[in-house]
Amino acid sequence: MSRTTNAWRNIFFGMINRIVKIIVPFLLRSLIIYKIGIEYLxxxxxFVSILQVLNVAELGFSSAxxxxxxxxxxxxxxxxxCALLSFYRKIYRFMGAVIFGLGLLFMPFLDRIISGTIPSDMNIYVLYILYLFNTVLGxxxxxxxxxxxxxxxxxxIISNIDSIMLLFRCTVQIILVFVFNNYYAYVLVFPLFTILNNxxxxxxxxxxxxxxxxxxxxDSALYKDIRKRVVGLMIYKLCGVSRNSFDNMFLSAYLGLYTVAVYNNYYLILTGVISVMGVVSQAVVASIGNSIATESASKNYNDFKLFNFIYMFIAGGxxxxxxxxxxxxxxxxxGEDYMLPFYVVIAMSAYFYVLKMxxxxxxYNDAAGLWWEQRYRTVLEVIxxxxxxxxxxxxxxxxxxxLASLISCFLxxxxxxxxxxxxxxxxxNNLCEYLNSQIIYFFTTICIACLVLYVISVSGQLILPFEIMKRVIISLIIYFIMMWMIWHNTKNFKSAKNFFRSSISMFNKVK
Incomplete structure (x- = not known):
């Protein structure tokens, strides 16, 4: 089956998985806020942020x-x-033991990174152990x-399994929260479904x-190559993991659990949109890896320019x-009590766009395995x-x-x-062309965003559900009209149309 067909199939089922992963946890989060309390979130x-940092070694090894x-x-x-799978199994078990040990060493410091009050019925150490156990179990x-x-x-295949297990897990958690009104019961479900999923x-x-x-x-040559890539990728992935993880730690230490929860409500929406777009990345990276292994850099660069145009078109909207x-x-x-100021929304929207850039x-960086080469840049970004x-x-x-994440992410x-x-x-020699195109896409998006905000401001206010629908419709209409006016005569736009036509034709052949 062709790389394009595999990619489109992965995108289709990955998108279903992402929709499930957005809607179901969203409902569960809402239930916890209203039934138990926002501080629990x-x-x-x-805890998830702490364990994500400890878990960064796995991100490097599995990808390598x-x-x-x-x-x-x-x-x-x-x-x-077969030899790689055997090696993978040994190292995975070793990493599980190491992460469990590091997680235990972190326990004495938990109370120092929590500002303000803690729910009276919660033992933070017992709760942390449950989260840690779920992390290392897999x-x-x-x-x-x-x-x-x-x-x-x-x-x-992974997307379908993940969707099914997530639906079952969240259903069980919703029932337990309704029946017992207890956060421990909610958390205990995680390790049980980790076992079932694996x-x-x-x-x-x-x-x-x-x-x-x-x-x-x-052999020793392959081992050295994997070791080099693991170290480089572990550092490379630390940058992405650290962004939200360190954010939560600083918010908890300086502003308290309530602020962490409110911020994460906003971040949940942001990550939901990121995860939908991430389906494309995850679906095509293996196909890109196959292309890098079999095609020339010149051919891949032409593909890269086309994919980047399509992706930034979507990201801008x-x-x-x-x-x-x-x-x-x-x-x-x-409700209004759990809202942040609009200037924070502007910053988060800008952060989203910079991430997508x-x-x-x-x-292509991941598919080419350039993680070791990125090591210094990644360490600098984290610092x-x-x-x-x-x-x-x-x-x-x-x-x-x-702003800290936005500035470090861009610069x-x-x-x-x-x-x-x-x-x-x-x-x-191709870098300037790429940066110029990204700058053009960026300022195009800013101009269209200002136009959309103006039209919405003079269009009148509807009751909330319809106001949201109105804003989406206005945004899409203005965005597509303006983008068509700007790009419809360009080579990238015409190539994108041809790409979608051929891709849809191939996708229809998937049984």
């Missing part, structure tokens, strides 16, 4: 192994594939199995890939919709983010946290990472 956000599987899968080299239960599915461009992935993998079993050893619907949606969902370039968080939160509160993340990717893969 502050604890959830804090998936990268190492691209070529042997393309060449059908069963011996190397390392010992077939977590390595999904790497072969992802590398073989069948991320749709076991189901194992069964599916064994069914579709029975010839790939854990046996043999990788999503940014404007976020900007104009954030506040009315939060008012409808939670580097996504397509990031896909800049932490320093700016420390400075800004004292003077700007929640806005300072968003160090986007610009620095782009330089590395073009230096080591696409060629430095």
């Amino acid at each position: 502050g604890l959830d956000g804090l 192994v998936v990268f190492s599987l691209y070529r042997p899968l393309a060449e059908k080299n069963t011996t190397i594939i 390392y010992f239960l077939y977590a390595y199995k999904n790497s072969i599915i992802i590398a073989d461009q069948r991320a749709d 076991f189901l992935v194992k069964c599916i993998t064994d069914k579709y890939y029975p010839i790939y079993v854990c046996k043999g050893d990788i 999503m940014t404007i919709i976020l900007l104009v619907t954030y506040q009315p949606f939060m008012m409808l969902w939670l 580097g996504d397509v370039r990031g896909m 800049v983010n932490v320093v700016l968080n420390y400075i800004f939160i004292k003077y700007c509160g929640v806005l300072g946290v968003v 160090v993340g986007f610009l620095g990472s782009s330089f590395v990717t073009f230096k080591y893969y696409f060629g430095r």
Whole structure:
């Protein structure tokens, strides 16, 4: 089956998975706020953030192994594939033990990063142990199995399993919250469904890939290559993980659990939109990896320009919709008491766009395995983010946290990472063309956003559900008209139309 067909199939099922992962947890979060209290969600956000930082080693290792599987899968080299899976299993179990140990060492410091009151019925240490246990459990239960599915461009299988298990898990949690009105009961469900999810992935993998079993050893050259990529990717991924994780830690330490929960309500919407767009990245990165292994850099650069145009076209529209619907949606969902000022919304919308500016370039960076080359840039971004968080939160509160992520992401993340990717893969001579195009897309989006805000401001106010719909419709109409007027005669626009026509034709052939 072609790379394009695999990518579109992965996008389709991945999108279903993302919709489920947005709507169901959203309903569950709403229930917890109204039935138990918003401070409990502050604890959830804090503990998840801590464990995400500890869990960064897995992000590096799993991605490096998936990268190492691209070529042997393309060449059908069963011996190397089996050896890699065996190596993956050993290291995963080792990492699980290390993360559990580090998590225990962090426990004495929990009370120092929580400002203000803690729910009286909660023992933060018991609760933290439950979160930690759920995090490390997967390392010992077939977590390595999904790497072969992802590398073989069948991320749709993982998406379907994830969607089903999430629906069941959240249904059980909703029932328990209604019946017991207790946060411990809610948290205890997580490890149970981690076990079920990993076991189901194992069964599916064994069914579709029975010839790939854990046996043999990788040679020293491959081991050194993986080790180098793991270290580089671990540092590379730390940057993305640290953004929200450090935000929550600073908010908890300086402003308290209530502010963490309110901020995370906004961030939930942001990550929901990010995750929908992330379906595209996750769905096509394996296909890009296959293309990098078989095609020239010149051919891949032409594809890159087309994908970037399409992606930024979508990102611009999503940014404007976020900007104009954030506040009315939060008012409808939670009410005025749980809302942040509009200037925070402007900053979060800008942050979203800056994050998306580097996504397509990031896909090629990941597919080419350039994580080691990104190590210094990543460390610098983390340092800049932490320093700016420390400075800004004292003077700007929640806005300072968003600005810290926005500035570090653009100046160090986007610009620095782009330089590395073009230096080591696409060629430095193409970097200026890429940056110029991103600047044009950026200012185009700003101009259209200002126009949309003006039209909405003079269009009158409806009751909330209809006001949100009105704003979405106005945004889409103005955005598509303006983008068509600006781009319809360009090569990128015409190439994008041809790409979608051929892709849809191939997608219709998928059984």
